[in-house]
Amino acid sequence: MPAELKQDFAVMTRIVISLVAMVLAASAIAVELTDAQRAEIAERIQPVGEVCLQGDADCGGAAAAVASGPRSGEEVYNSACMACHTTGAGGAPVLGDVAAWADRIAKGTEVLYVSGVQGVPGTGMIAKGGCMNCSDEEIHAAVDYMIAGSQ
Numbered sequence: 001m002p003a004e005l006k007q008d009f010a011v012m013t014r015i016v017i018s019l020v021a022m023v024l025a026a027s028a029i030a031v032e033l034t035d036a037q038r039a040e041i042a043e044r045i046q047p048v049g050e051v052c053l054q055g056d057a058d059c060g061g062a063a064a065a066v067a068s069g070p071r072s073g074e075e076v077y078n079s080a081c082m083a084c085h086t087t088g089a090g091g092a093p094v095l096g097d098v099a100a101w102a103d104r105i106a107k108g109t110e111v112l113y114v115s116g117v118q119g120v121p122g123t124g125m126i127a128k129g130g131c132m133n134c135s136d137e138e139i140h141a142a143v144d145y146m147i148a149g150s151q
């Protein structure tokens, strides 16, 4: 190869190498993510549900909830009944209003349990006060709590 051609070839090689280096550098930048972005992506692509076996240490949320037993009457009242029975919305007898509760309590606790679980047809008192994940026992406890606080 003549010397001049050799030099041209060397220059071209250098140009090609630097082009390749630039492309590589650009692609390296493209995949560089912060930890926060990585966490965000992991959250977005995680499966909708997770199979969780009872006793699993790392996903025992549901098992723990079951283990903690039924909610107390006060807890159920505060989460499911309060909206109407603290404000009197739609004619709901207000907790602590002795006069409003006297005739109802006179019907007997069992009758009020049925009203709590099945609702009072034609009124704002819907079945279980709308708490469809409440057990009958939890509703009974809430009714007990309301009776105890209203006489």
Ligand code: HEC
Pocket (backbone or CB within 6 Å): 076, 077, 080, 081, 082, 083, 084, 085, 089, 090, 091, 092, 093, 104, 111, 112, 113, 115, 116, 120, 123, 124, 125, 126, 128, 129, 130, 131, 139, 142, 143
């Ligand atoms: C959306 C409003 C609303 C919610 C929520 C609600 N109630 Fe009521 N509740 C009413 C109304 C209105 C009445 C009055 C019905 C009537 O006219 O006898 C009533 C009446 C009752 C009575 C008396 C029924 C009777 O036979 O005299 C009981 C007991 C009762 N509710 C329990 C509950 C419990 C327990 C919860 C929560 C788990 C709850 N309610 C949530 C609106 C509500």
